[in-house]
Amino acid sequence: MLSRLQLIDQIKRKKTFLCIGLDPDIQKIPAFLQQYADPVFEFNKRIIDATKDLCVAYKPNAAFYESRGIKGLQSLIDTYKYLPKECLSIIDAKRGDIGNTSDQYAQAFFNEEASGMGFDAITVTPYMGNDSVTPYLKYEGKWVIILALTSSAGSKDFQYLTTEHGHLYEAVIQKANTWAGADRIMYVVGATKSEEFTSIRKFAPDNFLLVPGVGAQGGSLEDVCKYGMTKDCGLLVNSSRGIIYASNGEDFADAARSEAQKLQLQMQEELEKAGVI
Ligand SMILES: O=C(O)c1cc(=O)[nH]c(=O)n1[C@@H]1O[C@H](COP(=O)(O)O)[C@@H](O)[C@H]1O
Known part of the structure; x- marks a missing residue:
């Protein structure tokens, strides 16, 4: 469990608000890892070891594990257990169902x-x-990250529809912020x-806003900070492929570290510019 204060403290101490997306595609991870009993866990473990001082959160995306059946679920459980306790652990599951079913999803994660x-x-x-959404909010101390305005091109299909409360994504934020436990809600807003x-x-x-879409999807970190940063930072910026696939050779963890370091240095600059640190 990580409180808002602990998250802010970590951001200030490490001078970063980077979230690293653990989206390991078995087809893309370095071939030499196939000699390990669980190549995906070995990949994640080395990425985590190489980057944990440069980020404040890790976000495994459930799809990359569920697509491998029981083996993938085991990789996800082992990865969860390996995550540094000081970092915010986010499962990117994008679930949504009736309350009785959401109770089960909440229990699962x-x-x-x-x-x-x-x-x-x-x-x-x-x-x-x-x-x-309330079945997740019922877990004291846990965070619920609601999709507001996604990075996808398809975001225009529904999220920009006009309602009496502005665009649909604006109506989502206004409504969800009235729900019990809203102090533990974050929103997804794409860097694009x-x-x-x-x-x-x-x-x-x-x-806090979880902001995916820098790196592989081309979003600008500078613009995100210019318009989205608060006095407490208020941002977790995610990069997945841009970091984890920086190399597919034996040096992949070092290459991931140097990509993460580039983002950390830019983030430090932004935190200083905004007077957060
Ligand atoms: O919820 C998310 O994290 C998410 C929301 C969104 O609007 N766009 C988006 O790309 N994501 C996720 O963020 C990650 C982005 O990965 P990269 O594009 O490789 O950095 C993936 O795990 C996506 O599923």
Whole structure:
């Protein structure tokens, strides 16, 4: 469990708000790892060892594990257990279902005794509304990260629809911030949408935003910070492929470290510019 204060303290101490996405595609990880009993876990372990001082969060995306069946689930459990306790552990599961079903999803990812996994945070879709999200918020101290404005091109299909409360993504933020436990809600806003951060901050002045889309998807870290950073930082910026696949040779962990370091140095500059540190 990681409180808001602990998260902010870690950001200031490490001078970074980097979240590293652990999205290991078995086809893309270095071939020499195939000699290990669990190549995916070995890959993640080495990435984590090489980067843990440069980031404040790790985000395994469930798809990359579930696609490998039982073996993948074991890699995910072992990866969860290996994550440094000081870092925020986010399971990127993008779940959303009726309350009775969400209870089971929440147990799967939050209740370590039941499932072997006790992540600090989970990504969820808001489409089914309050009763689909409250089962996650019921877990004291856990974070719920709601999709608001995604980095995908398809975000324009629904998220920009006009409602009486502004665009749909703005209505989502206004509504979710009234729910019990809203102080433990973060929102996903894509780095590719930096021009929208100002309006998002009107409705979510204090919430942390999880921002994927720098690196492989081309979002600008500088713009995200310019429009989205708060006095407490308020941002977790994710990069997955840009870091974990920096090399597919034996030096992959060193290469991942140097990509993470580049982002950390830019983040330090932004934190200094904004007076956070
Ligand atoms: O919820 C997410 O993390 C997410 C939301 C979004 O709008 N866009 C997005 O790319 N993501 C995830 O963030 C990661 C981005 O990976 P890279 O593009 O490789 O850095 C992937 O795990 C995506 O599933």
